[in-house]
Amino acid sequence: MKRRQALAAIAGAGLTAACGSAHRAARAAVPAPAEPARTPGALPTEISHGPRTGDGIALTFHGAGDPKLADRVLRELESGGAHVTVLAVGTWLDEQPAMARRILDGGHELGNHTQHHVNIDALAPAAAYAEIVQCADRLHKLTGSIGRWFRPSQTQHAPEMVRKQAARAGYPTCLSYDLDSTDFRDPGPASVARTVLAGARPGSIVSMHFGHPGTLAALPALLDGLRSKHLTPVTVSKLLSR
16 A cells, blocks of 8 residues: 555656756765665665776666667677666656667666656655656566666765665665766767776776767777776676676
8 A cells, every 4th residue: 555655646747857957957966875884795775886806897877868879879889898787767668668678688787767767865755765666667567677776866876765765665775876977968979988988997887878979979989998998898786796
C-alpha cells in the first residue's frame, strides 16, 4: 500500500526536464556525503570514483535524448573498445524501450536516473522514492533487472534523504562522479575532449550525456587520449572489481 501511495504522489505530474539544463541550475548544491563506517568489502552509500590504482576509468552517460544519436555514440564507443555505464531516465525508456536492450547487448551497463529527471532533492521522501521505483520498474520490465546503480537527478551528490530512499528501492550505493565533461553545455567537441583528458586519472568516474552531437564528435579524440594515458574505459561495476 505504501508503495502504491508513493507512486500516486507523482502520478500525472507530467514532469520532464532536460538533463543538461537541469544541471546548470542545481549542480554541486549538495556536498559529498561523509563515508560511513562499513564492513570490509562493502561500498559506501555513495561513490564518486573507483580505485586510484590500475588503468580503469568509467565513462557514465545520462540516458535521454535522440535514440539515433545515442546509438551512434554507443557504436563509436564500441568501435574504440570502450564499455560504459548508462543511467537512463524512465520516461526515455518509456519512449524508447528498445534502447535498454541495445545498451546491454553492446556490453554496457544500465542503471537508474529517476523517472522524470526532476529535482529529487526538493521532493518529499515518498515522492523521491516513487521517482526511483518507477524507473526501477521500467528497467526490470525491459531487462529483468533494476540495474546496480542509481544516480540522483539534478544534483551531483545524493543527500541523506535520497540515499535512504534509494536503498529502500534496492540501490544501496548511489553513483556520483568526480569528473564532469560539461558536454551538456555544448562547448564544442575539442573542449569536451580536453576537459575529460585534463582531469582523467585512474578510478575517475566521468559524467557525460547522450543527446549532444558535440559529445559524439569528441569521442575519437577522447578515446585516443585515454589510450595515450594508459586508461581503459570500463563500466562502473568493472572499475570497482579491478
